[in-house]
Amino acid sequence: xxxxxxxxxxxxxxxxxxxxxxxxxxxxxxxxxxxxxxxxxxxxxxxxxxxxxxxxxxxxxxxxxxxxxxxxxxxxxxxxxxxxxxxxxxxxxxxxxxxxxxxxxxxxxxxxxxxxxxxxxxxxxxxxxxxxxxxxxxxxxxxxxxxxxxxxxxxxxxxxxxxxxxxxxxxxxxxxxxxxxxxxxxxxxxxxxxxxxxxxxxxxxxxxxxxxxxxxxxxxxxxxxxxxxxxxxxxxxxxxxxxxxxxxxxxxxxxxxxxxxxxxxxxxxxxxxxxxxxxxxxxxxxxxxxx
Numbered sequence: 359x360x361x362x363x364x365x366x367x368x369x370x371x372x373x374x375x376x377x378x379x380x381x382x383x384x385x386x387x388x389x390x391x392x393x394x395x396x397x398x399x400x401x402x403x404x405x406x407x408x409x410x411x412x413x414x415x416x417x418x419x420x421x422x423x424x425x426x427x428x429x430x431x432x433x434x435x436x437x438x439x440x441x442x443x444x445x446x447x448x449x450x451x452x453x454x455x456x457x458x459x460x461x462x463x464x465x466x467x468x469x470x471x472x473x474x475x476x477x478x479x480x481x482x483x484x485x486x487x488x489x490x491x492x493x494x495x496x497x498x499x500x501x502x503x504x505x506x507x508x509x510x511x512x513x514x515x516x517x518x519x520x521x522x523x524x525x526x527x528x529x530x531x532x533x534x535x536x537x538x539x540x541x542x543x544x545x546x547x548x549x550x551x552x553x554x555x556x557x558x559x560x561x562x563x564x565x566x567x568x569x570x571x572x573x574x575x576x577x578x579x580x581x582x583x584x585x586x587x588x589x590x591x592x593x594x595x596x597x598x599x600x601x602x603x604x605x606x607x608x609x610x611x612x613x614x615x616x617x618x619x620x621x622x623x624x625x626x627x628x629x630x631x632x633x634x635x636x637x638x639x640x641x642x643x644x645x646x647x648x649x
Contacts, residue, residue, distance in 0.1 A: 360459075372381065373515050383500055385475060391557060394461065395501075397432070397635065401418060407442065411439045411440050411442055412439060412443040413433070413437070413438055413439070413440060414436070414437055415433060415434030415435050415436060415438070415450065416434075416435060416450075417435045418435070418452060418453055418454045419433075419434050419435060419441065419450045419451060419452055419453070420433070420434045420450070420453060420486035420626050421433050421448055421449075421450050421451065421452045422445050422447070422448040422486070422487065422490045422491075423440060423445055423446075423447060423448075424445065424446045424447070424448065425441070425444055425450055426446050426631050427446075428472070428600065429491065430445070432487060432556055436564070446521055449490070450639070451483055451486040451490060453482060453483050453484070453490055454482065455482045455547065456477070456480075456481055456506065457480055458476060458479045458497075458500060458501055459476065459477075459478055459479075460476070460477045460478075460479055460501065460504040460505050461474070461475070461476050461477075461505070462474070462475045462477075462505060462508045462509050462512060465508075465512045465513070466512075466513065467512055467513065467515060467516055467517045467520065468513060468514060468515055468516045469516045471517045471556065471560065472556075472557060473512065473517065473520065473553065473554055473555065473556050474553075474554075474555040474556075475508060475520070475553070475554050475555075476551075476552045476553040477504070477508055477528070477531070477549055477550065477551045478549070478552055478553050479500065479504045479546060479548075479549050479554060479644055480546070480547045480548045480549075481500055481535075481539070481544055481546045481547060482544070482545060482547065483496070483543060484544070484545050485543030485544075486545060487541040487543065488541070488542055488543030488544065489542055489544060492541060492542050493542045496539075496542055498545055499539075499542065500535075500539060500544065503535060503538055503539065504535055504549070507531055507534045508531060510533055511527060511530060511534075512571060515527060517556070520551075520554050521554055524550075524551040524554070527551055528548065528549040528550050528551050529540065529549075531549040531573045532546055532547070532548055532549045535549065544549075565644060580636065
């Protein structure tokens, strides 16, 4: 009977070393060593668990944890763990100031003028819990509410008010939106009317109207000036009528000014000067002194 080689497979992990010694003593000819897969599988499972359970929230963000659909609380900022399958996360809520652009196209004003208005809304989430639990999509809710409020405000104002009172209109919109969004944990900080556009034909008509108004005002100002001048002339005529000597002096003064500015020579008959009396004498002396 031939000798048979005895073979034994030994797991070197755990008690495998002790089995190796005992087998050597028993006279096994061949010993095959194998590694156990249990630690490897456990490590892979732990890695997958941590991959799905570790979550990170940025400094400006908050997120809600729901365990089997029930609200458990807010998390963030920083690192936290969840239980996969049991826990789910809501959408991440950004608590920084946000800017939304709102447009109202072809909206009629109080005086039935179609306008296109662009506005900017500055808002932020001050209570992340309410914004998650009280409204489905607060971003869409803010945009739709702002657009509706803008259209309503346009209908309550005339075109001239919208152009000249943009700041007050923005303040009214801010109060309306803030009252509506506060129950959602959102506050509207300010609303600014960026642009008010009207049809081109109406813009041309308004330009012509403004030009005609400026011309009317210019003519009124000129008429007022003529009236004031005529009043002064009437007063001067009464003064000269009561004092002929003053009128003669004024006439000689005008002659003197004409000669002084243009360098011309004016010949006045001596009979005309003599009839001026004292005024003529003074004027003649002045003319002689100038010469």
